[in-house]
Amino acid sequence: xxxxxxxxxxxxxxxxxxxxxxxxxxxxxxxxxxxxxxxxxxxxxxxxxxxxxxxxxxxxxxxxxxxxxxxxxxxxxxxxxxxxxxxxxxxxxxxxxxxxxxxxxxxxxxxxxxxxxxxxxxxxxxxxxxxxxxxxxxxxxxxxxxxxxxxxxxxxxxxxxxxxxxxxxxxxxxxxxxxxxxxxxxxxxxxxxxxxxxxxxxxxxxxxxxxxxxxxxxxxxxxxxxxxxxxxxxxxxxxxxxxxxxxxxxxxxxxxxxxxxxxxxx
Numbered sequence: 001x002x003x004x005x006x007x008x009x010x011x012x013x014x015x016x017x018x019x020x021x022x023x024x025x026x027x028x029x030x031x032x033x034x035x036x037x038x039x040x041x042x043x044x045x046x047x048x049x050x051x052x053x054x055x056x057x058x059x060x061x062x063x064x065x066x067x068x069x070x071x072x073x074x075x076x077x078x079x080x081x082x083x084x085x086x087x088x089x090x091x092x093x094x095x096x097x098x099x100x101x102x103x104x105x106x107x108x109x110x111x112x113x114x115x116x117x118x119x120x121x122x123x124x125x126x127x128x129x130x131x132x133x134x135x136x137x138x139x140x141x142x143x144x145x146x147x148x149x150x151x152x153x154x155x156x157x158x159x160x161x162x163x164x165x166x167x168x169x170x171x172x173x174x175x176x177x178x179x180x181x182x183x184x185x186x187x188x189x190x191x192x193x194x195x196x197x198x199x200x201x202x203x204x205x206x207x208x209x210x211x212x213x214x215x216x217x218x219x220x221x222x223x224x225x226x227x228x229x230x231x232x233x234x235x236x237x238x239x240x241x242x243x244x245x246x247x248x249x250x251x252x253x254x255x256x257x258x259x260x261x262x263x264x265x266x
Contacts, residue, residue: 003260005202005224007191008141011184012152012159014206014231016134019154022127023058024051026116027067030109034068035098056080059232060087062209065106069094084234121161128162131230133256135166142168146259150175151187151203185214188223198222202262204250206231208241215246226250226262 013019028047032038042050053074060083061067069091073083083090094100117124141148150170152159156177163170176187184205192198204226205211211225227233227241230252241247254261 003263004200005146005259006199007147007149007194007201009149009151009188009191009201009203011205011207011210011228011231012150012154014233015131015204015228016138016150017128017130017162019128020055020058020232021051021129022124023067024054025127026109026113027054027071029112029116030105031068031071033108033112034100034105035072050074053080057083059234059237060084061232063102063106064109065102066091068105068109069100072098084236117158125158125161125165130162130166131252133252135168137256138163138168142170147199148174149191151184152176153178155179183213184210185217185220188214188220189217192220192222200224202226202259204228204255206233208233208237208247211241211247224248228252228255 010016028050050071054071057070057074057080058067061070070083070087072094073090074080078090095102113124138148148170150159152175154177156175156179159175159177160170176182180187182190184203188201188203191201199222201223203211203214203223206228208227211227214220214223214225225247227238227247227249229238229241229249238249241249248262250262254264
């Protein structure tokens with residue numbers, strides 16, 4: 001394995017940017033619309049405690065509509081350990097008992113977020129923060145021979161707005177956002193097709209399921225996979241990556257250092 005990629009592909013939320021506060025606020029506002037109002041109204045202290053529990057269990061979420069359901073589970077007293085170990089069954093149980101539909105809950109969550117953005121974009125953007133050192137690292141890569149791409153499920157315009165706030169201007173064509181409407185492995189396939197032979201691509205993601213989907217593509221053997229251990233993942237997922245021959249566990253300290261340090265222990 002070479003110690004430097006030709007293309008560096010990065011996820012955004014959970015790799016570059018921590019949007020956990022925004023996730024909770026959007027999920028909470030949606031929760032309050034779907035389920036009966038609280039009586040009495042919860043105190044700020046109780047909401048803060050709920051937020052902390054949400055942050056610890058958020059890695060189980062597969063798609064956004066599940067976030068208010070996660071709050072429902074926490075409020076109903078389901079232990080965090082059970083949520084972390086058995087979320088697919090738990091979420092389906094709430095779907096049945098509370099008569100929920102992803103096709104309804106998902107758009108409702110999007111509507112809550114869109115309304116917030118329309119009313120106060122600056123406030124919405126302020127709910128995000130970049131992980132320490134990542135902006136300087138992006139600057140370094142943008143001024144190096146390595147081509148940098150961002151592949152994210154966040155809308156491109158918001159990804160760019162957040163980067164611009166941090167002083168990063170990404171050239172056109174380097175950000176693949178929600179509107180691209182392709183699984184990440186397909187986007188990586190498109191990047192691979194840019195040259196022949198296929199370029200060396202390093203892909204950093206915080207969701208192991210996404211990495212596993214890339215791993216299953218036989219024509220993407222040119223893509224080295226990295227799981228960012230500072231993102232939205234669980235200890236069990238990090239342990240799985242550390243035992244994998246195809247997925248390299250990466251720390252934030254390594255990410256901010258030269259590429260050669262990413263491969264320590266490989």
